[in-house]
Amino acid sequence: MPLAPHVTIPGCGVVRGVRVQGQPSVAQFLNIPYATVPERWRPAVKATPWTGVRDASRQGPVCQQPKSPNAIVSMASPDFDEDNEEEYAKVYSEKHCLNLNIYAPYDHLQDKSGNKPSSSKPLIPVMVWIHGGGFKDGSNAMDMYDSSNFVAHSIHNVGRPVIVVVINYRLNYFGFLASAELVQDVQSDKRLPSSSSEKAVGNWGLLDQKIALEWVQDHIEAFGGDPKDVTAFGESAGAASIGYHMAIPSHHGLFQRAILQSGATTTMPAGRPLFEGQRRFDQLCQHFGLLRPDLTPAQRLEHLRKMSAKELVTAGDHGKTGMFTPTIDGVLIKSDVREWIHDATRYDPGLKAVMLGDCRDEGKMFVPELGCKSLKHWPRFKARYCPPGEEKEFEAIYGEPKTNEEAADISAVVISDSVFLYPIHATSASLLQQVKHKEQGQEPAISRDVVRFHFDRPLKVVEDMGMGLGAHHAVELPFLFGSDIYLDLMTEEEKALSKQMMTLWILFAWGETSRQHSLKNGLDSLLPADVGVQRKEALVFTENCTVEKTLVERLDARTLAFWRRSEAWIKAKREKQSSPGAKL
Incomplete structure (x- = not known):
C-alpha cells in the first residue's frame, strides 16, 4: 500500500x-x-x-x-x-x-x-x-x-x-x-x-x-x-458566479482563465432586497408563523437567527422554494446586472482566455418549474417573456402552440434562448469588444482568447428512460469529470467523448488555445479561424460523439435583437417598481 x-x-x-x-x-x-x-x-x-x-x-x-x-x-x-x-x-x-x-x-x-x-x-x-x-x-x-x-x-x-x-x-x-x-x-x-x-x-x-x-x-x-x-x-449557478467575479472590480485577479458552462451573469440576475428578497424573506417568516402583528421586523429576524440550520432549511423542502440569486445590495453589486453584461469595461482586464458554452436542450428540464405545460397557461407564460407590442415578433420567431405538447416544447426553447443562450452570447460579445485588435500597426490593449462551445450529445442511459430531455441542462458534467460512477453507465462512444472533452478543458487551462498549438482530436486549435465580434465558429460536441469545429448559429440576428429588447423591458419594469412610492 x-x-x-x-x-x-x-x-x-x-x-x-x-x-x-x-x-x-x-x-x-x-x-x-x-x-x-x-x-x-x-x-x-x-x-x-x-x-x-x-x-x-x-x-x-x-x-x-x-x-x-x-x-x-x-x-x-x-x-x-x-x-x-x-x-x-x-x-x-x-x-x-x-x-x-x-x-x-x-x-x-x-x-x-x-x-x-x-x-x-x-x-x-x-x-x-x-x-x-x-x-x-x-x-x-x-x-x-x-x-x-x-x-x-x-x-x-x-x-x-x-x-x-x-x-x-x-x-x-x-x-x-x-x-x-x-x-x-x-x-x-x-x-x-x-x-x-x-x-x-x-x-x-x-x-x-x-x-x-x-x-x-x-x-x-x-x-x-x-x-x-x-x-x-x-x-449553471457556478458559471453565473464566475460571471459576477469577472465583473466585480474587487474580485479581479482571482483567476486568469474562465470556463462558463450553461450560464452567465444574467442567467441568475441579482434581485433587490426590498422586492425579490423581501418576498422570499416574508415567505420564510410565514412558513414559521412569524408574520404575527405582535412581532417587529427585528424580532422576526431574531427568531430566524436563533433557529437551528436544520430547522431553517426545511422551509425549502421538496421544491417549496425556487432558485436563489445574488442581491443588488449597493455594496458588492450596485446596479442591475443587465447593465453590466453589455459593458466591456467591467470585465477583468487580466483575463487571458474565456470559454463559454451551452447544452442543446437547456430548457427542457425547467419546463415543470418555469415553462408552460398546457395551452391554458400559454398567455401568462408568453406575457412573462414578451414585451407589450412584440407579440407578433415573438410568434414569428417561436410560433404559436396548438396543443399542450407544443406549448411545452416551445416554452423549453424560449427558456433555453432567454436564460442561457442570450446571456452567454451577450457576455461573449462584450469580452470580444474589450479586445482591441491591432489597428494601424498598434499593439492590442488587451490580448484574450474567447472560445464558444455547444454540447449536443444526450446521455444514452437517460434517453433510454424515455424522459425526452435530450441534451439537457448539466448533461455535459458526467462527460467532463469522467468519474467512475458515471463511466459505468456510458457507452464506449460516450467514454471516448468524455476523454476528448477532458482533453480540451485541460489544454485550455494550459493556455493552449492559440493557433500555434496543435491540439489533439484532429483540431487545429480551440480558436475559430475568423476573429471579431461576429464570430460564429464554435466547438460542437455532436450527437454522434464527435468533436467538430464548425460554423454554427444557434441564435440568429432577429432572435438576438428580440431578447435585447426584452431585456431592456424587464430592466425598465424593475426601475419603475423601485421608484419612490411603488408598491411591493
Missing part, C-alpha cells in the same frame, strides 16, 4: 491525504477548511491554522440544503438518519461547510519536509470548480465532481498535468437571503467596516467563493500548483 501523502501548507498546517485507489498517480485531499462561519448572515472568516496532522481522507460537511427528490444532488445516503445529530453533523454544518477538496498529481506535491517540488517539477496550472444548483443546493461531495480520473487523464493521456480544486460555499437561506430587515441589521452592525464588502447583504455565498479563490492564491503552491495560472470553471 503506497504511503499516504503528507503536505505542509504554510500558514495552515499539515494535511494527510490518500493516493486514489486505481489512480495512484493522483493524490486526494478532502475537507480542507478555507473559512468558517462565525455567525449567520455575516461574512465568513479565514480558517485558523491547526496543530498536528489533519486527516484529509474523508469528505467534509456541506451547507444545509432543502430536501430534493433528485438523487443526484442529494448529499446523504438513502439510509441516512437525519434525526441522529452526530450523523447529521458529519454531512451538514453551517459553521464548517466552507471546505475544499484537492486532486493533485502525486509527483508534483512538495516533499515531506514542506519544501517545494524539485526544479524538475515546475508549478502546474490549477482549475477551481464552482458547482451549480441554482444557489440552492449542490456541493463538492457530489460523486459527479470526483476529479480523480480528470487529473489522471491530464497526466497520462494529455501530458499536461493539472490540479483540480472543488469548493463549497453557502447556499439558499444561508448564502443568498436578503430583505429590508437584513439590510438594517447589517448596516447597524458597528463591528463591520463601513467601507468594505463585509457590509454586503444576500451575497455571502459569492464572498465565500472569493475567500476560497484567495486561499488557492495563497496556498496551492504547496500542492505543486501555480497561483498565477488559475482557471475558474463552473456550470
Whole structure:
C-alpha cells in the first residue's frame, strides 16, 4: 500500500491525504477548511491554522440544503438518519461547510519536509470548480465532481498535468437571503467596516467563493500548483458566479482563465432586497408563523437567527422554494446586472482566455418549474417573456402552440434562448469588444482568447428512460469529470467523448488555445479561424460523439435583437417598481 501523502501548507498546517485507489498517480485531499462561519448572515472568516496532522481522507460537511427528490444532488445516503445529530453533523454544518477538496498529481506535491517540488517539477496550472444548483443546493461531495480520473487523464493521456480544486460555499437561506430587515441589521452592525464588502447583504455565498479563490492564491503552491495560472470553471449557478467575479472590480485577479458552462451573469440576475428578497424573506417568516402583528421586523429576524440550520432549511423542502440569486445590495453589486453584461469595461482586464458554452436542450428540464405545460397557461407564460407590442415578433420567431405538447416544447426553447443562450452570447460579445485588435500597426490593449462551445450529445442511459430531455441542462458534467460512477453507465462512444472533452478543458487551462498549438482530436486549435465580434465558429460536441469545429448559429440576428429588447423591458419594469412610492 503506497504511503499516504503528507503536505505542509504554510500558514495552515499539515494535511494527510490518500493516493486514489486505481489512480495512484493522483493524490486526494478532502475537507480542507478555507473559512468558517462565525455567525449567520455575516461574512465568513479565514480558517485558523491547526496543530498536528489533519486527516484529509474523508469528505467534509456541506451547507444545509432543502430536501430534493433528485438523487443526484442529494448529499446523504438513502439510509441516512437525519434525526441522529452526530450523523447529521458529519454531512451538514453551517459553521464548517466552507471546505475544499484537492486532486493533485502525486509527483508534483512538495516533499515531506514542506519544501517545494524539485526544479524538475515546475508549478502546474490549477482549475477551481464552482458547482451549480441554482444557489440552492449542490456541493463538492457530489460523486459527479470526483476529479480523480480528470487529473489522471491530464497526466497520462494529455501530458499536461493539472490540479483540480472543488469548493463549497453557502447556499439558499444561508448564502443568498436578503430583505429590508437584513439590510438594517447589517448596516447597524458597528463591528463591520463601513467601507468594505463585509457590509454586503444576500451575497455571502459569492464572498465565500472569493475567500476560497484567495486561499488557492495563497496556498496551492504547496500542492505543486501555480497561483498565477488559475482557471475558474463552473456550470449553471457556478458559471453565473464566475460571471459576477469577472465583473466585480474587487474580485479581479482571482483567476486568469474562465470556463462558463450553461450560464452567465444574467442567467441568475441579482434581485433587490426590498422586492425579490423581501418576498422570499416574508415567505420564510410565514412558513414559521412569524408574520404575527405582535412581532417587529427585528424580532422576526431574531427568531430566524436563533433557529437551528436544520430547522431553517426545511422551509425549502421538496421544491417549496425556487432558485436563489445574488442581491443588488449597493455594496458588492450596485446596479442591475443587465447593465453590466453589455459593458466591456467591467470585465477583468487580466483575463487571458474565456470559454463559454451551452447544452442543446437547456430548457427542457425547467419546463415543470418555469415553462408552460398546457395551452391554458400559454398567455401568462408568453406575457412573462414578451414585451407589450412584440407579440407578433415573438410568434414569428417561436410560433404559436396548438396543443399542450407544443406549448411545452416551445416554452423549453424560449427558456433555453432567454436564460442561457442570450446571456452567454451577450457576455461573449462584450469580452470580444474589450479586445482591441491591432489597428494601424498598434499593439492590442488587451490580448484574450474567447472560445464558444455547444454540447449536443444526450446521455444514452437517460434517453433510454424515455424522459425526452435530450441534451439537457448539466448533461455535459458526467462527460467532463469522467468519474467512475458515471463511466459505468456510458457507452464506449460516450467514454471516448468524455476523454476528448477532458482533453480540451485541460489544454485550455494550459493556455493552449492559440493557433500555434496543435491540439489533439484532429483540431487545429480551440480558436475559430475568423476573429471579431461576429464570430460564429464554435466547438460542437455532436450527437454522434464527435468533436467538430464548425460554423454554427444557434441564435440568429432577429432572435438576438428580440431578447435585447426584452431585456431592456424587464430592466425598465424593475426601475419603475423601485421608484419612490411603488408598491411591493
